[in-house]
Amino acid sequence: MPNALELMVTLKNLFFVVGLRFSKPTASLLAWLVVSLLEGREGRPFKLIGGLPDHKAKETKLQRLRRFLQKKLGSPYLLLRAFLLFLSPLLASLPIVEISIDRTDWEKRKQYVNILMVALVYKGRGIPLFWIVLDYRGASSFRLWKKVLTPVLREFKRLPGLSGKTMRILGDREFASPKLAQWLTENWNAGFTLRLKRSEYLNLETGKSTKLQKYLNQCQKGMIFLFRNVTVTKNSDFPVNVLIAWPDDEAEPILLMSDLTLPEAILESYEHRFHIEPMFKDTKTNAFNLEQSRLTSPVRIGNLLIPMAIAIALSVLEGNTQEQNGNVKKPPQGKDRVEGLFRLGLREWTYQITRASLYKFKKFLFRF
Numbered sequence: 394m395p396n397a398l399e400l401m402v403t404l405k406n407l408f409f410v411v412g413l414r415f416s417k418p419t420a421s422l423l424a425w426l427v428v429s430l431l432e433g434r435e436g437r438p439f440k441l442i443g444g445l446p447d448h449k450a451k452e453t454k455l456q457r458l459r460r461f462l463q464k465k466l467g468s469p470y471l472l473l474r475a476f477l478l479f480l481s482p483l484l485a486s487l488p489i490v491e492i493s494i495d496r497t498d499w500e501k502r503k504q505y506v507n508i509l510m511v512a513l514v515y516k517g518r519g520i521p522l523f524w525i526v527l528d529y530r531g532a533s534s535f536r537l538w539k540k541v542l543t544p545v546l547r548e549f550k551r552l553p554g555l556s557g558k559t560m561r562i563l564g565d566r567e568f569a570s571p572k573l574a575q576w577l578t579e580n581w582n583a584g585f586t587l588r589l590k591r592s593e594y595l596n597l598e599t600g601k602s603t604k605l606q607k608y609l610n611q612c613q614k615g616m617i618f619l620f621r622n623v624t625v626t627k628n629s630d631f632p633v634n635v636l637i638a639w640p641d642d643e644a645e646p647i648l649l650m651s652d653l654t655l656p657e658a659i660l661e662s663y664e665h666r667f668h669i670e671p672m673f674k675d676t677k678t679n680a681f682n683l684e685q686s687r688l689t690s691p692v693r694i695g696n697l698l699i700p701m702a703i704a705i706a707l708s709v710l711e712g713n714t715q716e717q718n719g720n721v722k723k724p725p726q727g728k729d730r731v732e733g734l735f736r737l738g739l740r741e742w743t744y745q746i747t748r749a750s751l752y753k754f755k756k757f758l759f760r761f
Contacts, residue, residue, distance in 0.1 A: 396746045396754040397428050397444065403758055404428070404703075411475040415466075422461050426700035431708070431742040436681035436701060438462075438688075462693040469523050472699055474548050476522065477555070480706065483515065483713075485554055491662065492545065493519055493563045493669040496533055497677065504689040505530040508698075511541045512669045514563065516716075518709050518734050519669035521676075521702040526691035532567050539576065546581045559584065563666035566590050569650060571629035578631075578652065586662040589625065589648035595635060596624040605637070605648055612646045614639050617656050625650055636660070675735055676701055705735060712738030714760065 404424035408415065415423060422445075429444025430436065442454040469476075477484070484490060491514040498507040507527040512519030523545050525537060542562065549555050561584035562577055569587040577583040591606045597620070608618055618637040624630055636659045639646040651659045677684040681701050688694050712734030715721060721737065745757045 395751045396749065397432065399751065399754060400428050400431070400746060400758065401425055407479070408475070411478045413472065413475040415471075419461065419464070419466075422457060423700055423703075426458075426461075427703045427707070428746065430681060430700055430704040431739065432746050433739070433743040435685070436676075436683045436697060437686045440682075462688070462690075462696045464696065465692070466696050466699065469521075469695070469699065469702070470544060472702065473523055473544055474552075476702070476706070477548050477552055480513070480520070481552065481554060483710065484513075484558070487515075487558070490549065490555075490558045490560045491563055491665050492522070492542075492560060493666050494538065494542065494568055495565065495666075495669045495673070496567065497673045498530065499677070499684050500530075501684070501687065501689050504528065506689055506691075506694060507531070508694070509533050509537055509541055510669070510673075511545050512672060514665045514668045515709060516713065516734055517668050517671070518712075519672035520706050520709055521672065521698065524695065524698055526695045526698075528689070528691050535570060535572055535576075538568060538570075538573055542577075546583060550581070561586060561662060563662060564588070565666065569593070571625050571631050571633065571650070574633055574650060574652070575629075575631040584652045586649060586651040586653065586659055586666070588663065588666075589635070589650050591648060593625050593648075594627050595620060596627070596629075598623070602627060605635075608637050609646050609648070612637055612639050614641055616646075619656050621654065634659070671733060672705065672735070676705070680735075680739065704739075708736075708738035708742060709734045710738065711741050712736070714738075715741055 401424040404427055405420050408420050425445050426441055429441050432444055434440045434444055438455060438458050442458055445454045493512050493514050496509045498505060505528060507529060508524055510524040511522050513522055523541050525541055549560060564587045566588050569589045574585045574587065577585050589605060591609055593605050594602050595605055596602045616639055620635045622632045623635055625633060625635060633650045634654055636649040636656055637646060638656060638660060649659050649663050653659045653662060675681065715737050716734065745754050
């Protein structure tokens with residue numbers, strides 16, 4: 394408990410330094426929730442309250458958590474700028490800032506939870522930056538894509554040291570819209586790599602329009618087709634580069650739309666899109682088990698994602714430190730690492746909070 398209290402106070406001070414302005418009771422509870430997650434607890438309310446101060450009765454702690462989840466915290470708008478300030482040393486080290494947009498959903502008690510999220514891509518892991526929680530089933534729309542991307546892109550342009558960074562947005566088939574690509578380029582000067590549907594049409598400079606499926610029928614393993622400065626869909630006049638490739642390690646060909654011009658660069662950037670998926674898995678099931686929280690309200694889930702996002706960021710940062718210090722197992726040939734940065738960092742946080750002496754824990758915290 395002394396270590397947990399020390400971390401709670403440190404987090405409250407950190408919130409103030411990066412400009413996260415909550416009332417004192419809200420800031421304290423948020424810090425305790427982050428501590429609880431870093432101790433290895435799941436994100437279910439009855440599990441989370443186990444990390445709150447012991448002198449509080451169980452029902453009292455549960456009521457405090459319920460009030461926190463019901464508040465209009467402005468999540469994640471309030472968190473975003475402070476979060477980017479906290480991550481700025483990491484962001485400054487990146488030659489290109491890659492941002493993955495994706496959606497995850499599940500059904501609980503005949504109600505749908507649908508989360509559209511934007512995450513920073515970093516060494517095989519996604520770090521949540523912004524999200525929208527919906528209460529209906531189905532794919533998202535261009536209007537919602539702009540809603541989650543605009544705050545992130547705007548803050549990157551405003552923050553000192555980050556405004557000149559090259560940004561690239563990565564997305565799967567759901568987000569493969571020439572309209573999105575044009576909006577990113579013309580409004581934010583951001584790059585893009587988006588996976589296309591095979592039902593789309595490719596319009597060549599000759600004026601000929603051909604369904605992408607036709608090129609897929611001609612594609613065999615190891616083949617690459619690259620079409621530069623073409624348009625996609627019959628209604629778009631925005632030029633893009635389209636890559637049709639069938640890598641040897643893929644079960645089917647990949648159709649990609651990008652501002653990049655080299656096939657290798659396009660494929661490499663798209664591979665980074667998948668780094669948001671382990672983050673979803675850890676949030677929903679593996680680590681925090683949000684899916685089993687029994688929460689279905691968009692407001693409550695949106696608020697609960699705030700301490701989870703902070704815990705994920707702290708874990709990834711610590712995992713990166715552990716890797717840089719060589720405190721990891723040697724990966725087998727062909728792999729970058731045996732264990733993801735999040736798991737590596739979360740395990741170290743849990744050990745430091747629950748088992749290290751207070752003196753050693755203070756030394757550990759001093760690095761942050």
